[in-house]
Amino acid sequence: MAIMPLITSIHSLRTQNPEDVAVDLAPYVSQLSQKAISETGAFCVVLSGGTLIHTLRKLTQSPHKELVNWARWFIFWVDERVVPLDNPDSNYFLARNDFLSKVPIPSKNIHHIYYSPCSEAVAIDYQYQLSNRVQQKVVPLSATGFPQFDLMLLGIGPDGHVASLFPNRTERYNRTDWVTYINDSPKPPPKRITFTFPVINSAKHIAMVVTGKEEANAVAITLEKLQVRPPLPCSWVEPQVSLTWFLDRDAASKLPPNFNKK
Numbered sequence: 433m434a435i436m437p438l439i440t441s442i443h444s445l446r447t448q449n450p451e452d453v454a455v456d457l458a459p460y461v462s463q464l465s466q467k468a469i470s471e472t473g474a475f476c477v478v479l480s481g482g483t484l485i486h487t488l489r490k491l492t493q494s495p496h497k498e499l500v501n502w503a504r505w506f507i508f509w510v511d512e513r514v515v516p517l518d519n520p521d522s523n524y525f526l527a528r529n530d531f532l533s534k535v536p537i538p539s540k541n542i543h544h545i546y547y548s549p550c551s552e553a554v555a556i557d558y559q560y561q562l563s564n565r566v567q568q569k570v571v572p573l574s575a576t577g578f579p580q581f582d583l584m585l586l587g588i589g590p591d592g593h594v595a596s597l598f599p600n601r602t603e604r605y606n607r608t609d610w611v612t613y614i615n616d617s618p619k620p621p622p623k624r625i626t627f628t629f630p631v632i633n634s635a636k637h638i639a640m641v642v643t644g645k646e647e648a649n650a651v652a653i654t655l656e657k658l659q660v661r662p663p664l665p666c667s668w669v670e671p672q673v674s675l676t677w678f679l680d681r682d683a684a685s686k687l688p689p690n691f692n693k694k
């Protein structure tokens with residue numbers, strides 16, 4: 433099979449505000465959903481926490497809400513805070529309140545963690561949930577043997593972290609597990625689980641959705657391919673088919689004025 437080059441695109445108009453980003457993101461997701469479902473009968477989506485969930489709001493409104501075949505969606509999380517599911521720090525709690533409760537995805541297709549105080553046990557269980565969906569052939573395996581999702585919707589932090597893979601931490605180098613854990617995250621809450629880079633980079637499509645000034649440095653370093661030590665985790669994101677950055681003007685504010693013309 434021929435290796436296709438990765439398509440990278442940037443949705444960053446200098447006038448774009450967070451509302452414009454939400455408007456752009458909805459048809460992008462809706463079109464990928466339609467394509468995946470027509471090809472395989474399922475759309476396997478990975479969510480992150482943070483501002484991404486609010487930016488998905490247009491998808492829960494007309495015309496997208498009616499157009500999307502929600503019954504065929506399967507939801508996983510790229511990372512999760514190891515807290516009870518009704519804790520406001522939980523990425524599931526945030527997604528349930530602001531997104532999942534507004535669209536008819538079958539609850540059996542929503543793969544949240546099962547809380548226990550032991551983050552290692554939570555990671556093992558989450559990998560087990562995912563392996564069941566792989567066995568059922570809902571989530572296929574990539575050529576390298578890692579689960580291959582149709583779409584990951586990711587945010588980044590000001591330090592360039594993506595998922596719960598932080599710059600000065602060893603989890604980012606894990607090349608064997610599908611899911612790993614962390615007990616002393618530099619960003620609270622301390623206990624988390626996270627997909628590893630081989631799983632993230634096996635995805636077909638990834639959208640990096642970034643709004644706000646705080647992440648502007650990390651965005652500029654990554655998109656301008658500037659050398660920093662250690663490299664920012666978000667600069668390692670490299671899916672199989674397309675990588676699309678959705679930026680508002682604040683997130684794009686440290687990019688040089690001629691950036692899109694390069």
Ligand SMILES: O=C1O[C@H](COP(=O)(O)O)[C@@H](O)[C@H](O)[C@H]1O
Pocket residue numbers: 480481482483484511512513523586587588589590594595596619
């Ligand atoms: O802690 C986390 O932070 C990142 C970034 O969040 P944002 O609010 O700056 O967009 C998020 O993507 C990740 O899922 C979350 O656990």
